[in-house]
Amino acid sequence: MYKIINSMKKPIFFATLFLIGLLFLAYNKYNTKEKITNYFYISEKIGKIYALNNNLDLFKSNILDYNNYDHIEKDIKDIKENFSFISSNNSIKSTAFQNELHKLQKDFEKKIFIIQKIKSYNAILNNSFRYIQKLKYKIQSRELIDLYFTISTLDKTKNIEYEKYLKTIDTINVSDSSEKIFLAHARILFNYFQSTSEILEEESNLNILEKLKSLMNEYDTLSHDNINKAHILVVILFILLILSIFLYLYDSYKIYKKQKDLKKFRNTIENSDNIIIITDKYENIKFVNKAFVNNYGYTLDEIRGSKPSILKSGEHDDRFYRELHETIHNGKKWVGTFINLDKSGEKQYERASITPIFDDNGEIEEFVAIKLNITKEIETQHALRESEQIMMQQSKMASMGEMLSNIAHQWRQPLSIISTVASGVKVKKQFATLTDEELMKSMDDIVSSTEFLSKTIDDFRDYFKPDKQKTKFKAIDVVDRSLKILETTFKNSEIEVIKKVQDIQLNQLDGELMQVLINILNNARDILNDNNIDNKLIKIDVVKNVNRALFIIHDNGGGVPENIIEHVFEPYFTTKHKSQGTGIGLYMSHQIITKHMLGFISVENAPFTYKNVEYFGAKLILDIPIK
Amino acid sequence: MKFRYKIVTLLILFSSLFSKELITPIPLDIKYDKEKVLLGKKLFFDPRLSKDNSISCASCHVLDAGGDDNLSFSVGINGKVGGINAPTVYNSVFNIAQFWDGRAKDLQEQAHGPVENPIEMGENFDNVIKKLQKDNSLSQEFRKIYKEGITSNSITDAIAHFETTLITPNAPFDKYLRGDKNAIDEDARKGYEHFVEYGCVSCHNGINIGGNLFQKIGLIKEFKTSVKSLGKFDVTGNKSDMNYFKVPTLRNISKTAPYFHDGSVYDLKSAVEVMLNVQLGIVAPSEDVSQIVKFLKTLDGEVPDIVQNN
Numbered sequence: 039m040y041k042i043i044n045s046m047k048k049p050i051f052f053a054t055l056f057l058i059g060l061l062f063l064a065y066n067k068y069n070t071k072e073k074i075t076n077y078f079y080i081s082e083k084i085g086k087i088y089a090l091n092n093n094l095d096l097f098k099s100n101i102l103d104y105n106n107y108d109h110i111e112k113d114i115k116d117i118k119e120n121f122s123f124i125s126s127n128n129s130i131k132s133t134a135f136q137n138e139l140h141k142l143q144k145d146f147e148k149k150i151f152i153i154q155k156i157k158s159y160n161a162i163l164n165n166s167f168r169y170i171q172k173l174k175y176k177i178q179s180r181e182l183i184d185l186y187f188t189i190s191t192l193d194k195t196k197n198i199e200y201e202k203y204l205k206t207i208d209t210i211n212v213s214d215s216s217e218k219i220f221l222a223h224a225r226i227l228f229n230y231f232q233s234t235s236e237i238l239e240e241e242s243n244l245n246i247l248e249k250l251k252s253l254m255n256e257y258d259t260l261s262h263d264n265i266n267k268a269h270i271l272v273v274i275l276f277i278l279l280i281l282s283i284f285l286y287l288y289d290s291y292k293i294y295k296k297q298k299d300l301k302k303f304r305n306t307i308e309n310s311d312n313i314i315i316i317t318d319k320y321e322n323i324k325f326v327n328k329a330f331v332n333n334y335g336y337t338l339d340e341i342r343g344s345k346p347s348i349l350k351s352g353e354h355d356d357r358f359y360r361e362l363h364e365t366i367h368n369g370k371k372w373v374g375t376f377i378n379l380d381k382s383g384e385k386q387y388e389r390a391s392i393t394p395i396f397d398d399n400g401e402i403e404e405f406v407a408i409k410l411n412i413t414k415e416i417e418t419q420h421a422l423r424e425s426e427q428i429m430m431q432q433s434k435m436a437s438m439g440e441m442l443s444n445i446a447h448q449w450r451q452p453l454s455i456i457s458t459v460a461s462g463v464k465v466k467k468q469f470a471t472l473t474d475e476e477l478m479k480s481m482d483d484i485v486s487s488t489e490f491l492s493k494t495i496d497d498f499r500d501y502f503k504p505d506k507q508k509t510k511f512k513a514i515d516v517v518d519r520s521l522k523i524l525e526t527t528f529k530n531s532e533i534e535v536i537k538k539v540q541d542i543q544l545n546q547l548d549g550e551l552m553q554v555l556i557n558i559l560n561n562a563r564d565i566l567n568d569n570n571i572d573n574k575l576i577k578i579d580v581v582k583n584v585n586r587a588l589f590i591i592h593d594n595g596g597g598v599p600e601n602i603i604e605h606v607f608e609p610y611f612t613t614k615h616k617s618q619g620t621g622i623g624l625y626m627s628h629q630i631i632t633k634h635m636l637g638f639i640s641v642e643n644a645p646f647t648y649k650n651v652e653y654f655g656a657k658l659i660l661d662i663p664i665k
Numbered sequence: 666m667k668f669r670y671k672i673v674t675l676l677i678l679f680s681s682l683f684s685k686e687l688i689t690p691i692p693l694d695i696k697y698d699k700e701k702v703l704l705g706k707k708l709f710f711d712p713r714l715s716k717d718n719s720i721s722c723a724s725c726h727v728l729d730a731g732g733d734d735n736l737s738f739s740v741g742i743n744g745k746v747g748g749i750n751a752p753t754v755y756n757s758v759f760n761i762a763q764f765w766d767g768r769a770k771d772l773q774e775q776a777h778g779p780v781e782n783p784i785e786m787g788e789n790f791d792n793v794i795k796k797l798q799k800d801n802s803l804s805q806e807f808r809k810i811y812k813e814g815i816t817s818n819s820i821t822d823a824i825a826h827f828e829t830t831l832i833t834p835n836a837p838f839d840k841y842l843r844g845d846k847n848a849i850d851e852d853a854r855k856g857y858e859h860f861v862e863y864g865c866v867s868c869h870n871g872i873n874i875g876g877n878l879f880q881k882i883g884l885i886k887e888f889k890t891s892v893k894s895l896g897k898f899d900v901t902g903n904k905s906d907m908n909y910f911k912v913p914t915l916r917n918i919s920k921t922a923p924y925f926h927d928g929s930v931y932d933l934k935s936a937v938e939v940m941l942n943v944q945l946g947i948v949a950p951s952e953d954v955s956q957i958v959k960f961l962k963t964l965d966g967e968v969p970d971i972v973q974n975n
Binding site: 107109110111158160161164165168169219222 | 687861868905947
């Protein structure tokens with residue numbers, strides 16, 4: 039039932055219910071009216087029978103009178119007609135009533151039979167009675183006169199012993215012809231009065247009047263019952279109708295409220311910054327909100343009925359869409375990123391979720407897609423990535439410059455050795471003082487120096503290795519190689535390196551790690567030089583912490599000023615002189631450690647003790663995963 | 666008792682008190698179904714209703730002769746003579762029943778009787794229907810009125826309809842009753858007084874001046890007759906119905922001699938005398954009887970138009 043109510047639109051349901059109720063009421067009213075009409079009609083018929091029966095009774099009580107039997111016949115005919123009318127009327131369902139009616143009808147047939155007899159007796163009695171009145175003047179006999187008096191009161195006397203009188207009449211001897219006729223009429227009178235009284239007795243035993251009255255009462259009760267029932271039904275129906283109106287009003291109120299809520303909801307959707315698309319279950323667009331229109335340039339009218347695939351950019355492959363459709367048609371929510379095209383063909387990036395909406399039967403009814411345009415964010419990201427690359431390049435160039443100066447430092451000594459040895463050999467040869475021994479020694483020095491040069495080249499080549507493949511290496515190796523590159527400058531600056539490296543095997547980007555280390559060590563050297571520290575120290579600790587490696591580089595340069603310590607990893611931030619610093623060294627180190635190696639880099643000012651002397655300076659900690 | 670029952674009772678009581686008129690006139694107009702009546706008229710005169718196609722209803726109910734055949738006993742097919750006097754067809758619609766013994770409750774039931782009575786028409790309805798069906802125009806006429814066509818029911822119904830129209834209004838006495846005091850003469854008026862006074866009206870009353878009562882013939886003195894019929898007793902078998910006959914109408918009585926169920930008396934005056942004697946034990950003065958006869962003669966009504974015209 040509820041389903042039916044639901045599937046039909048509620049107002050239609052209520053209207054139908056109301057209409058049915060109304061029709062039923064109308065029918066019932068008509069029916070009731072008919073019943074009442076019928077009731078009056080039938081009770082009128084019963085009343086007529088009652089009255090006609092009175093007529094017959096009136097007739098039978100006046101048997102010594104002239105009568106027009108047509109009237110009696112008409113009464114009889116009317117009684118029969120009324121009876122057949124009542125018994126043919128099927129509005130009376132009570133069998134008790136029908137039985138009583140039928141019995142009464144039978145009794146009336148008997149009564150009519152009796153009335154027919156009485157008719158003929160009446161004619162006889164009337165005539166004889168009248169004639170005997172005339173004859174009384176012609177009789178003298180005492181007996182006859184007595185008889186006459188008896189006769190004249192016959193119709194008013196009860197319990198007359200007719201037999202006795204008839205016997206008396208038989209004993210009377212008369213000679214006069216008038217007296218003879220008198221006797222004959224007397225005999226007729228006694229005979230027929232007897233017959234009449236017998237037949238009237240029979241009639242009164244029928245108890246017709248009582249039965250008729252009881253039938254009338256029965257019918258009245260019956261009809262009142264029926265009419266009352268009908269009235270009650272009408273009242274109930276009326277109440278039901280009113281109730282259904284109230285129900286309807288209540289429902290309308292509920293619908294109104296719901297609509298108000300829906301309107302609010304719709305407004306929210308309409309004006310949401312998120313793009314909202316609603317399609318039917320065949321993915322035909324039913325609704326798009328303002329954000330959609332603003333984003334794509336299509337209006338709702340333009341796009342209604344088309345499929346969202348109209349927005350396809352071609353950036354996604356078929357598998358992408360197949361997975362999407364499988365997900366949502368299986369009733370699941372799909373979440374992902376789209377690249378679509380707007381009306382003018384511009385690419386739009388969006389984060390989207392597509393949710394199937396179910397009807398009451400659990401069937402998919404429509405889909406709602408909610409999207410956030412992230413094109414700007416993506417573009418910013420791209421821009422960032424580009425600028426990062428540029429910075430990377432810049433930092434590389436900067437470090438290359440440094441490297442070149444390092445190389446220059448490193449090469450200066452061997453080159454001057456080679457130059458000195460070679461010019462020494464040349465002078466000695468000119469002066470012919472060159473011994474074979476000396477020559478061999480000098481050549482060895484030159485070879486040794488060139489080997490050193492070659493070795494230096496190898497070291498730098500490693501550093502400039504372009505590939506960013508993870509390689510397996512030991513922590514000590516990367517520290518040593520970095521120090522090797524910086525060896526000459528550290529020597530020139532008289533920096534003592536305190537190295538404490540655990541044996542740790544890493545699988546990381548060694549070139550990049552080297553770049554960071556060199557950068558940090560360079561910074562430390564610069565600080566030590568700038569601050570004219572007497573006893574220049576750089577302490578390098580490499581510690582293993584579960585599956586992470588901690589590279590701690592601590593100098594005694596006095597530390598980073600507290601007001602800038604928070605900004606040291608920001609790009610283009612530098613404390614160095616313009617000619618020296620690019621401001622991207624630490625930023626790049628930060629980027630390499632956090633983004634490329636997924637580690638952490640932090641800086642703090644901390645003290646440390648070396649050979650019972652306490653020093654203070656910046657402490658940089660690289661926390662990188664071993665793998 | 667309910668109030669409305671009382672009102673209905675009173676109304677009917679009053680109506681019966683005010684209509685204490687013992688004799689009422691025949692209505693001047695009656696409504697009838699003309700098609701059925703005309704078909705009935707044809708059948709009434711149609712001898713094909715009898716076995717040898719010699720006798721029609723009209724043979725014994727001669728419409729120009731008071732509606733009977735003026736014979737003591739009618740003659741049927743092959744000269745067979747009936748056992749009882751044929752009553753008039755005129756005004757028979759007003760009788761409570763048909764036949765002297767009242768064995769037919771109405772005209773249609775009566776119409777069945779003579780057709781299949783061996784000494785009257787001696788036919789059966791199957792044959793009658795076959796004969797009539799050969800008559801195309803008659804068949805058509807039947808079908809037009811009765812969708813079942815020619816059947817015993819439709820035949821007798823049509824005849825009964827025709828007979829309903831056979832009433833004789835405007836008898837001088839009816840005119841008198843309607844207020845025309847000169848419609849009958851002094852003697853007839855006196856005759857009517859005697860008619861009431863002697864008690865004739867006790868049995869002969871109502872619209873048909875008879876016909877609404879069964880009464881014993883020979884109340885005071887035996888009615889001697891050769892006719893075997895014992896009246897209503899033949900129908901009911903009740904001893905108390907012995908010699909009870911339907912009281913005949915006195916309308917058109919001057920035209921319907923011979924009188925009584927045995928057709929034994931040809932003279933109206935004698936008939937009155939017999940009745941007074943046998944039923945009332947009265948030997949009335951000759952003058953009174955003559956006046957009664959004069960009254961009776963004012964009961965001749967007009968033969969209805971339908972008998973003459975189509």
